[in-house]
Amino acid sequence: ILNVEQSPQSLHVQEGDSTNFTCSFPSSNFYALHWYRWETAKSPEALFVMTLNGDEKKKGRISATLNTKEGYSYLYIKGSQPEDSATYLCAFSGNTPLVFGKGTRLSVIA
Amino acid sequence: NAGVMQNPRHLVRRRGQEARLRCSPMKGHSHVYWYRQLPEEGLKFMVYLQKENIIDESGMPKERFSAEFPKEGPSILRIQQVVRGDSAAYFCASSPGTFDGYTFGSGTRLTVV
Numbered sequence: 001i002l003n004v005e006q007s008p009q010s011l012h013v014q015e016g017d018s019t020n021f022t023c024s025f026p027s028s029n030f031y032a033l034h035w036y037r038w039e040t041a042k043s044p045e046a047l048f049v050m051t052l053n054g055d056e057k058k059k060g061r062i063s064a065t066l067n068t069k070e071g072y073s074y075l076y077i078k079g080s081q082p083e084d085s086a087t088y089l090c091a092f093s094g095n096t097p098l099v100f101g102k103g104t105r106l107s108v109i110a
Numbered sequence: 111n112a113g114v115m116q117n118p119r120h121l122v123r124r125r126g127q128e129a130r131l132r133c134s135p136m137k138g139h140s141h142v143y144w145y146r147q148l149p150e151e152g153l154k155f156m157v158y159l160q161k162e163n164i165i166d167e168s169g170m171p172k173e174r175f176s177a178e179f180p181k182e183g184p185s186i187l188r189i190q191q192v193v194r195g196d197s198a199a200y201f202c203a204s205s206p207g208t209f210d211g212y213t214f215g216s217g218t219r220l221t222v223v
Contacts, residue, residue: 023179031209032209034211034212036214040215043114043201043214043215043216043217044153044201044212044214045214046212046213048212049210049211089152093209096166097143097155097158097166098143098147098154098155098212099155100145100152100153100154101152102151102152103152
């Protein structure tokens with residue numbers, strides 16, 4: 001059974017703080033690691049698809065890194081804003097459909 | 111581009127009835143995936159289909175649940191003789207290829223009363 005773990009489960013930060021969370025995944029049969037942003041009452045929205053060890057992707061204030069050898073990825077948000085409040089999901093792609101973690105629920109307090 | 115369309119958004123069924131959930135993938139996407147989200151749980155994979163074929167149904171309960179993606183028309187997830195434990199949000203996603211990112215629909219929230 002493939003296990004994708006995300007931590008922390010939830011996080012409260014003040015507006016302007018920078019934050020990061022972790023995704024752990026199996027290091028064998030790795031193809032890609034996906035990050036999604038999921039706002040309440042909406043559908044998950046793709047942020048990044050990362051395939052290479054050492055990959056680093058950036059979209060505005062959000063960036064992500066990937067270590068396939070040890071099986072983890074970090075998502076960073078610089079200068080958090082209230083509109084960043086959402087659940088951030090990571091998903092592992094091997095030779096199966098995407099396996100999702102339970103997500104990290106971020107609340108940014110103004 | 112309309113994205114992934116799911117309907118209905120909300121569905122209420124009495125125990126024992128049938129539930130039919132529909133998903134039209136994004137234009138150009140031939141791969142469809144169904145996921146279920148139970149309360150306080152993450153997205154759990156159910157079934158992966160391409161046109162007229164079930165590729166992987168390892169996450170779908172063997173009884174009462176079935177899925178299809180016909181040559182013409184949307185993908186259908188069918189739950190027969192629903193029970194209260196089937197109450198969940200069901201999400202459909204599509205992708206252009208096996209290893210591409212997914213585009214999700216807005217989900218169908220099934221409530222069994």
